[in-house]
Amino acid sequence: MKKFTTKMLCRAGIVAALYVALTCPLGALAFGALGFQIRPAEALTMLPLFYAESIPALYVGCLIANVFTGTAWDIGLGSLCSLIAALCTFASGKLIRNTPAKLVVGGAFPVLVNAFGIPCVLLLSGFAYGTYWFMFASLLLTQAVWVFGMGVPLYFGIAALRKKGVSAFCDNVSGQRLNAPDSANAAHGEKN
Numbered sequence: 001m002k003k004f005t006t007k008m009l010c011r012a013g014i015v016a017a018l019y020v021a022l023t024c025p026l027g028a029l030a031f032g033a034l035g036f037q038i039r040p041a042e043a044l045t046m047l048p049l050f051y052a053e054s055i056p057a058l059y060v061g062c063l064i065a066n067v068f069t070g071t072a073w074d075i076g077l078g079s080l081c082s083l084i085a086a087l088c089t090f091a092s093g094k095l096i097r098n099t100p101a102k103l104v105v106g107g108a109f110p111v112l113v114n115a116f117g118i119p120c121v122l123l124l125s126g127f128a129y130g131t132y133w134f135m136f137a138s139l140l141l142t143q144a145v146w147v148f149g150m151g152v153p154l155y156f157g158i159a160a161l162r163k164k165g166v167s168a169f170c171d172n173v174s175g176q177r178l179n180a181p182d183s184a185n186a187a188h189g190e191k192n
Helices: 006-031 040-047 054-067 071-096 099-125 131-166 183-187
Strands: none
Touching: 006 040, 006 054, 006 183, 040 054, 040 071, 040 131, 054 131, 071 099, 099 131
């Protein structure tokens, strides 16, 4: 098991805060008031492909954002959908090495889990804007737009920053490039 570092804790806090900041200002639009959820924060659901700490961060961010709906169902079950999707995305990132396949499979989880689960939440909370299958279709479409339309570019942006060795995006302590040869450390007399 990997040690939970200060950097990971900070990164988790930033992800949770970003989720809230990208959701709450949209008000009712973020919760499907017009039949579609306008929730750009769902692009962040691709982060578990890189960072394990984004799993609880997405859950907490969604939980805080859902507090503003005022329904216990959305706070509990809606946030649980985000947690399940994040866990599945993380697992797919660990199991699949091919980048296109990883993006498709990893991105499918937040799309499908929310498309199947959130209509139940809306029906239970009394905020249904149509039948289950209509809400399923609208959430499938909107989730796909946010997860694939914005999440995939986010993935490639973070991958590029990690390849450059930008410390905030790397898991190593020194911020060295992830694919840097060990000879750089050996030259300084350091051991891995």
